[in-house]
Amino acid sequence: MNNMRQKLQDVIDNKTKPQGALGLLEDIALQVGLIQNTTSPSVISPTIVVFAGDHGIAAKGLVNPFPQAVTAQMVLNFVAGGAAINVFCKQHNLQLFVVDAGVNFDFDPRLPIVHNKIAKGTANYLEQAAMTVEQCKEAIAFGKLMVERIRHNNCNCIGFGEMGIGNTSAAALIMSAITGQSIELCAGRGTGTNDAQLQTKIETLKDVFALHQLQTLKEDPIQLLATVGGFEIAMMVGAMTAAAENDMIIVVDGFIATSALLIAQQLHPDMLRYCIFAHQSNEQAHATMLHFLGAKPLLHLGMRLGEGTGAALAMPLIQSAVNFLNQMASFESASVSGAKQAERADVELIINN
Known part of the structure; x- marks a missing residue:
């Protein structure tokens, strides 16, 4: 080396x-x-995979200003080609796959998405663990399988995006447990939360953190993921792990994707060797998360959309470097x-x- x-x-x-x-x-x-x-x-056949899943906590409206139904609506928007990630993938000739990891909606099986719903959303982690360990492992395994299939199509550069109302809260909880930072620092505005909603979000997540004693799960990434994660985040964890195992370039998107990386890094200690960090999200805690990982993001565009949009914009820069x-x-x-x-x-x- x-x-x-x-x-x-x-x-x-x-x-x-x-x-x-x-x-x-x-x-x-x-x-x-x-x-x-x-x-x-x-750089061969650069690809973006967007994993979509719903979160039980979102049904209560405590951590999200938009209803849970937006997740399914956005998946349909991806199918119709109307989302930002569609535009960027088309512009830069990137392959795009959209995966139903656990959306609370019955999609027409004929839709051109990858149908692998673990369940119709996670459970409400204010009341119980978001998913069982078995469900978590199933989601991780499918994420791995998805990357294996893509790799066999001669792809060696892959980025991951997500869609899931409430998933900034899951990411904040994961970040707080692993980095030791406070919930106040880790929880941001997500999809447009106002000041009052942000305070409710912070108080709710503090209750969740205490309920599950998340500080004790720092060294148990699977249990942490099962307790407060989402199916889309779990599939991303598996996908990142498989990409590293197959010596692929991993283009890390924003706040949610980086939270998945915090878990994946514990499952594959050499993970960061394969990661190129696309951008610094405008989600307040992402800069702290990147600092914790010792990462240098390529772009600072004030973005906080998710969907893998930062990764899609960074891939042409990686091609330029090569x-x-x-x-x-x-x-x-x-x-x-x-x-x-x-x-x-x-x-x-x-x-x-």
Whole structure:
């Protein structure tokens, strides 16, 4: 690994540019080369998978300003091609799969989505665990299977999105349990919560945290996920784990996807090696979550939509990083004169044609 790292760094540094001039693109090129163990990496059939699921807590309206029914309505919007993720995937030629992980709705089986409903939403974690351990493991297993199927279609770069009213609350609980940060810091506005609604959300989540003694589940990721997670988050955990096991590039989206990563990292300790962080969400706790992971996000666009939209926007940047590594001239191939002097002086490089 160290030998390959040095080889990649030498290739990057010998391109016709001052060292470090391409910023994070150079870091990405190095990372992708290390994932694939080659100085000529590739991005093949980049794909977004959106997992959708409902949360029992959302039926009470304590943590969400929009009704639970919006989850199913948005899945139908994905099918119709009308969501932001559809637009970005079409623009950047990305494959898109939408998975019914556990939406509280009976979809027509003929719809072009992946039908794998674990249940019609999770249970209300104010009263009991969100799901059984068996359901949690089933969701993780399907997420793994989904990625295996996609990988066999020659995909090596994958990002995950989600849809589920109430899932910022599940993510906040997971974050608080794993990072030790307070619920006040971890709970944000989600889909447009006002000040009064946010305070109700915080108080509700504090009750949930105390009820299930979540601080004791930090080292038990499956039980934590089963207690307060969602089926869409559990499937993302399995999908991320399988992607890492198969040496795929994992493009991490926003707050919900990063909460799934907090769980997945405990199941696959080498997980972060495969992860490129698409953006810093405008959800207040995401910056803290990224800092906890030591992650450098590519984009800061003030987004908080979910759906994998940040991952879809980042994938062309990853492609650009790979392309410069493979296609940009080196000092030798371009017959650049005075290369070392130009680097040291940080002046314009002169190419002799």
